[in-house]
Amino acid sequence: MKNVYINSVGSISAQKTYDNNEFLSEVVSYQEQILPVVDPNYKDYIPPAAARRMAKGIKMGVVASKIALQDAGLEEVDAIITGTGMGCLRDSEKFLSAILDNKEQYLTPTSFIQSTHNTVGGQIALELQCKGYNFTYVHSSVSFESAMMDAKLQLELDEAKNILIGGVDEIGEYTAGLHKIIGHIKPEAEDVLQVLQSKTKGAIYGEGANFFVLSNERNENSYGKIKSVSIFNTLSKSELNNEAEAFLSANGVSAEDIDVVVLGNNGDVEFDGYYETLANGLFQNTPQVCYKHLCGEFNTASSFGFWVTAKMLKNQALPEVLRFNDFPVKEIKQVLLYNQYRGENHSFTLVEQC
Amino acid sequence: MGKGVAITGMGIVSAIGNNVDENYQSLIAGKKGISRISKIDTIHKGDIMVGEIATTNQEFISQMGLSPENNYSRTALLGAVAAKQAVNSAGITDITKYKTGLISATSVGGMDMTEKYYYEYPTNTAVQKYIDGHHAGDSTQKIAEQLGILKGVVTTISTACSSAANAIMFGARLIKSGQLDRVVVGGADCLSMFTINGFKTLMILSDTYNTPFDEHRKGLNLGEAAAYLVLESDAVVKAENKPVLAYVKGYGNANDAFHQTASSENGDGATLAMEKALEVAGLEPKDIDYINAHGTATGNNDLSEGRAIIRVFGDAVPEFSSTKAYTGHTLAAAGAIEAVYSILALQHNTIFPNLNFKMPMEAFDIRPEVSLKSKELHTVMSNSFGFGGNCSTVIFSKEA
Numbered sequence: 184m185k186n187v188y189i190n191s192v193g194s195i196s197a198q199k200t201y202d203n204n205e206f207l208s209e210v211v212s213y214q215e216q217i218l219p220v221v222d223p224n225y226k227d228y229i230p231p232a233a234a235r236r237m238a239k240g241i242k243m244g245v246v247a248s249k250i251a252l253q254d255a256g257l258e259e260v261d262a263i264i265t266g267t268g269m270g271c272l273r274d275s276e277k278f279l280s281a282i283l284d285n286k287e288q289y290l291t292p293t294s295f296i297q298s299t300h301n302t303v304g305g306q307i308a309l310e311l312q313c314k315g316y317n318f319t320y321v322h323s324s325v326s327f328e329s330a331m332m333d334a335k336l337q338l339e340l341d342e343a344k345n346i347l348i349g350g351v352d353e354i355g356e357y358t359a360g361l362h363k364i365i366g367h368i369k370p371e372a373e374d375v376l377q378v379l380q381s382k383t384k385g386a387i388y389g390e391g392a393n394f395f396v397l398s399n400e401r402n403e404n405s406y407g408k409i410k411s412v413s414i415f416n417t418l419s420k421s422e423l424n425n426e427a428e429a430f431l432s433a434n435g436v437s438a439e440d441i442d443v444v445v446l447g448n449n450g451d452v453e454f455d456g457y458y459e460t461l462a463n464g465l466f467q468n469t470p471q472v473c474y475k476h477l478c479g480e481f482n483t484a485s486s487f488g489f490w491v492t493a494k495m496l497k498n499q500a501l502p503e504v505l506r507f508n509d510f511p512v513k514e515i516k517q518v519l520l521y522n523q524y525r526g527e528n529h530s531f532t533l534v535e536q537c
Numbered sequence: 538m539g540k541g542v543a544i545t546g547m548g549i550v551s552a553i554g555n556n557v558d559e560n561y562q563s564l565i566a567g568k569k570g571i572s573r574i575s576k577i578d579t580i581h582k583g584d585i586m587v588g589e590i591a592t593t594n595q596e597f598i599s600q601m602g603l604s605p606e607n608n609y610s611r612t613a614l615l616g617a618v619a620a621k622q623a624v625n626s627a628g629i630t631d632i633t634k635y636k637t638g639l640i641s642a643t644s645v646g647g648m649d650m651t652e653k654y655y656y657e658y659p660t661n662t663a664v665q666k667y668i669d670g671h672h673a674g675d676s677t678q679k680i681a682e683q684l685g686i687l688k689g690v691v692t693t694i695s696t697a698c699s700s701a702a703n704a705i706m707f708g709a710r711l712i713k714s715g716q717l718d719r720v721v722v723g724g725a726d727c728l729s730m731f732t733i734n735g736f737k738t739l740m741i742l743s744d745t746y747n748t749p750f751d752e753h754r755k756g757l758n759l760g761e762a763a764a765y766l767v768l769e770s771d772a773v774v775k776a777e778n779k780p781v782l783a784y785v786k787g788y789g790n791a792n793d794a795f796h797q798t799a800s801s802e803n804g805d806g807a808t809l810a811m812e813k814a815l816e817v818a819g820l821e822p823k824d825i826d827y828i829n830a831h832g833t834a835t836g837n838n839d840l841s842e843g844r845a846i847i848r849v850f851g852d853a854v855p856e857f858s859s860t861k862a863y864t865g866h867t868l869a870a871a872g873a874i875e876a877v878y879s880i881l882a883l884q885h886n887t888i889f890p891n892l893n894f895k896m897p898m899e900a901f902d903i904r905p906e907v908s909l910k911s912k913e914l915h916t917v918m919s920n921s922f923g924f925g926g927n928c929s930t931v932i933f934s935k936e937a
Contacts, residue, residue, distance in 0.1 A: 263792070269672055270695070275731075279652055282734050287580045295735035296798055296924065299644065300673060300695035305925025308792040314809060317792040317927055318703055321646075322674035322693040329692040333707060336714055361658050361668045416639075416681050416691035426688070482672070527678065528691075 184339045185399035188537055189406040191257075193250030193349075194490045195220050195243045196391040196478045203254050206494045207502040210477065213375045216368055217359055218389040218479040223250075229310075236293075237306070238271040240353035243392035244303035245310050248347055252311070255396040255404065261343035262316035263307050264334050265351065266326030268482020270300035272355030280357070303351050316343070324447075324524035325414040326350060327486040328532065331397075332412050338399040349394030350483025359388060367525070369450075378450035378476045379507070386449040389479015393486035395493065401537055407496035407518075408537040410434050415529045420457055424464040427521065430531045438465045442515045443495065445472045445488050446507065447522035449480040457523050462507070466519075471507035485522040485530065492518045496536050541784025541818075541937045542709040543774045546627025546767035548619040549877045551864045552588030552760050556622055561881050564889045565909055569863050571746050571758050579730050585742045587728055588760025588865025590615065601683070608666040610647035613676035615763035615870075616725030617683040623721060624684055627767035628779065635718035635773055638690035639681045640708045641765075642700030642724030644869035646673035649729045676725060690717060695869060697923030698831075699790075700724050701764070702872030702931050706788040708768050718773050723765030723873035732759060732868065739798065741835045747866075749832035749859035750839050750905045752896040757833045760865025764873035766880075783880045786916065786934035787818025793926035799837050804845025806928035807831075807920065811849045814918065814930035822850045824916055825932070827888050829875045830905070831920040832859020833866050842920060843901050856906040858891035872921035872929065879917040879933045886914050 194200035198211055201223035211221060220243065225234045228246045237245070244265065252260070269275075274297035281290055296302070301319040308317050316337070320329035327350030334346040362368045369378075369385040378387050397409065411434045418426060431437055444466045446458040462471055472495075478487040495501055501512050520532040549556065552570025553563035563570065570588045574581070597614040598607065609617075620639070624632065650667035657664055669675065677693040690711065694703045701724030708722035726732075736742050736759060743756040774781060791813060793806030800807065815822060831842055839859075846854055860878050867874050882888060891905035898904075916934045923929075 268674070278735065279648075279655060279731060282652070282730060283655060287730070287734055290734055290738045292735070292738035292798075295731075295738055298735070299697050299924050301697055301923070301925040301927060302797070304696070305792070305797055305927065308794045308926055309797070312794050314792050314794045314806060316790045317696070317925070318694060318707070318790070319696050319925075320692055321643075321672075321695040322677060322691070323672060325692060326674075332690075332716075333710075336710055336716070340714065357655075358671075361665075364659060365665055365668050367669075414690055414692065415688045416678060417687050422688075528674070 185341055187335050187338045187409045188398050188401045189395055189493045190398045190402060190404055191251045191255035191396040192490055192493050193247040193254060193394045195223060195247050196487055197389050198477050201250060206498050206500060207504060210504050214372050216372050216387060217354055218387060220391050238274050238297045240271040240351050241303050241306045244349060244351040245307055247349060247392035247394040248307045251347060251394040251396050257345060257396060259311060259313060260345045260347040260396060262346045263304055263313055264330040264346060264348045265304035265319045266330040266483050267300060267303060267321055267351050268323055268326050269352055271297045271302050272353055272358055274298040276355045276357045323482050324485065324522060324528040325530050327483045328412050328414050328530040334397050335409055335412060338397060341399060344400060345396055345398045347394060347396055349392060350486025351392035352390055352481040352483045354388060354390045375476050379448050379473055381450035382452055384451060384453050386451045386480035389481050391478055391487060393490045405537050406493035408535045410533040410535050412532045417527065418529045420460045423457060423460045427461060427465050427531060434533055436517060441469050441517050441519045443470045443472050443512060443518045445492055445518060445520040447475060447485055447488060448473045449475040454525050461521060470510040470512045472505045473507045474505060488520055488522065492520060492534050541786040541934055542712045542768050543781045544766050544783050544785060544880060545769045545779045545781060546623045547782060547877050547880060548622025548626060549764040549874060550590060550615055550619045551762035551874055552590055553863050555592060567890060567892060569892060571865055577728055577730055579733055581733060581737060584744050586745060586758050588758055589728060590761055608670045609679060610670050610676060611649045611727035612643055612646055612725045613679040615727055616641060616676050616680045619763035620680045620684055620721055620765040623765040623767050632685045637686055637719040638711060638717045639677060639686050639721045640692055640704040641677040641680055642694045642704040642869045643673050643676055643726055644695055644697055644700060645726050645729050645732055647671040647675055648731045649727050652730050684721065696927040697925055698868050698871055699921040699923035699927040699929040700869035702921035702929035703790060705785060705876055705931050706790060709785040709788060712768050712770050719769045721765050721767055724870040725763035726761060726868045726870045728759060728761040746893050747834035747862055748893040749834040749861055749891055750898060751894050752898045754834045754836065754839060756835050758865040760867040762864060762867035762870045762874050764870060764877045766876055783883050784934045784937050785931060787814040787932035789813025789817060789930045791928050793928055795926055798924050800841035800922060802841060804841040806926055807842055807845035807922055808848045810928040810930040814932050818932045823853060825855050825918045826914040827855055827882060827917045828857035829879050829917060829919045830857045830859045831922045832861055834861060840900055843903060847901055847903060854903050856888050858889055858906045860889055862892035875919045876931065879919045882917050883914050883933060883935050886911055888912055
């Protein structure tokens with residue numbers, strides 16, 4: 184079986200992450216319930232007319248993909264695998280409200296076409312003229328990890344050499360309003376940089392796109408090696424330490440070997456207990472990193488955590504803003520990521536220096 | 538190369554039957570499930586036809602014994618019913634005995650409830666439970682719960698009308714690579730005002746019965762359905778001494794990279810998908826005994842698919858038919874519905890007719906099988922193509 188390397192990154196998030204020469208050197212703080220992204224100059228990557236037609240999710244996905252391809256020095260890839268929790272939500276909202284407001288009359292197809300979940304993956308294929316394998320995973324907080332699992336399987340078996348994977352989600356205003364009503368979004372705007380210490384229910388939402396070229400060939404640009412990824416539809420807090428330990432030992436490592444653990448805390452008092460179980464358990468002596476106070480919570484926010492991990496490994500640097508405890512960090516060789524959303528769809532990802 | 542993955546169970550609910558046997562009876566009787574819309578409040582009731590499942594949500598809810606507080610969308614209900622049938626038919630009594638996953642496909646997810654309560658949500662607390670049921674993964678989570686799959690690989694694929702074929706493909710790869718011992722794969726989609734109007738704006742809905750591969754085809758009928766297969770590793774089949782219904786022999790996925798909704802005229806993506814599937818199966822085109830075509834009856838699909846079939850099979854195109862005249866186009870579920878039909882074809886050595894066909898297409902001289910035909914079948918190819926250029930082919934076989 185072949186090894187699987189992260190050969191490039193491309194990120195658009197609430198931080199200025201589209202420039203691969205930087206690693207969170209300046210941090211944007213927000214006092215919001217929902218975070219916007221720091222937009223790159225989309226016109227540098229797509230013709231302005233095309234950019235205007237594109238939904239936000241498509242635009243972010245296509246440009247993050249192009250950044251990732253540039254970073255990998257590739258013109259093409261063998262496959263494109265996208266993860267998205269909600270797809271192009273704004274177009275879904277637009278089409279649905281047009282149906283309801285106009286009693287099913289005077290509708291145009293554009294927003295319907297863009298509303299399908301695989302629009303981003305399809306548009307990336309069109310942009311890159313990639314006729315290869317093209318999948319879209321849409322399973323809440325494991326959408327991105329499902330894409331990674333799929334890519335890893337193909338690369339290990341040498342069915343492909345270079346696969347573009349990514350996570351992308353956009354905010355839809357009306358849906359966000361509904362999520363406020365049911366308490367999934369925090370009731371008030373909060374200082375996002377402090378949100379992990381929040382004592383309230385719900386999360387600060389965000390949006391973004393994080394794409395990566397995974398390859399079974401290591402090169403001088405490689406960021407790290409993906410050793411394993413596992414997803415679980417359900418997992419109770421009481422099983423968490425054991426499952427994490429079992430996952431590590433299946434990969435021949437123990438908790439002591441983990442140099443940094445990357446946790447998906449989002450400041451929701453109701454559900455951050457899952458992360459605390461690990462932070463105060465198996466990884467109580469491990470340097471801990473959190474990232475959702477920088478990018479907000481969304482179904483594919485863990486792809487930003489993966490971006491953080493790739494950058495940490497390659498740069499051998501850990502920006503202070505990511506740190507959740509103050510254990511000294513020496514060399515960053517093995518990183519474990521753990522994520523879940525509202526107690527469901529858990530994932531462990533083990534990434535190693537290469 | 539080309540060792541198949543065992544299929545040990547299947548379940549289905551569609552416009553032509555609430556279980557595998559009812560579907561088979563309708564298929565051999567040539568009984569369509571297409572009718573005027575009765576369950577969805579839409580102004581298009583009079584001018585389009587659909588493949589509706591007669592059973593109501595309330596009937597499914599009581600069948601399954603769900604509490605009145607449940608927030609199941611119709612997609613989740615259909616999916617749970619079909620997936621449970623599949624697991625029962627595989628003779629599984631303890632789902633936790635082996636490492637089991639669920640790969641489900643959907644395109645509409647919980648849109649049926651969202652569109653019903655969208656503007657009511659802010660003020661009516663009684664319906665707010667459906668807000669969290671909107672996202673595509675929700676129906677899959679519920680199906681997993683109904684099956685008792687815990688701590689498993691559970692995920693959802695949404696690649697428009699090719700989704701369920703891709704779920705079968707990914708599931709087969711998880712078994713082949715040893716990641717899972719057993720996986721339930723398939724898809725579910727209910728009808729919704731959202732999709733009806735979406736396809737209406739694209740002007741690809743027929744105002745009458747859909748007529749796949751007919752020169753005068755007027756478009757598709759939408760349908761609702763769910764179907765699932767149980768795939769198991771050779772080790773499990775052996776240990777449990779399981780009867781095997783058929784094998785997933787090959788699969789191929791490609792992207793047309795031509796247009797967001799239309800297929801390329803020469804069916805580049807479709808051709809690639811079929812070729813890859815043959816390669817994975819280790820088969821030649823001549824080894825395929827029957828093609829269950831995607832055949833949506835839109836002008837664009839049938840032309841593009843027909844040309845792609847000719848590109849792959851040359852002048853030796855095997856019998857082919859589209860069963861969408863029976864069920865309508867069931868979108869993300871279609872690949873699983875047609876997987877069940879492909880397996881039934883293999884089991885009964887029967888090719889199901891392409892109903893409603895009258896006039897051969899001028900563009901080429903291949904024509905679908907229009908009557909029920911007995912033929913010794915060893916391999917069946919099933920095509921599923923979708924928006925976003927997604928093209929998928931799965932090959933089912935009698936022998937491993």
